[in-house]
Amino acid sequence: MYKKTVLDNGITVVTESIAYYSTVSIGIWWKAGSRYETAGNNGISHFIEHMLFKGTKGRTAYD
Secondary structure, three states: OEEEEEOOOOOEEEEEOOOOOOOOOOOOOOOOOHHHOOOOOOOHHHHHHHHHHHOOOOOOOOO
16 A cells, blocks of 8 residues: 655655565656646757767766
8 A cells, every 4th residue: 555745845755565575666756757848848858868868979878
């Protein structure tokens, strides 16, 4: 069962405890991306995504 908590700073945290697992998994999501693009910045999320996993002339994806 999931538990949703909203912190004092507005960040929403969703947790789930599974008794038979001894590991932790963390995911971070924020309201950004192509869904929130306007006509003026259409495509910027896809462009940034490619820079992150392919790199640029000045920086590798590892950088």
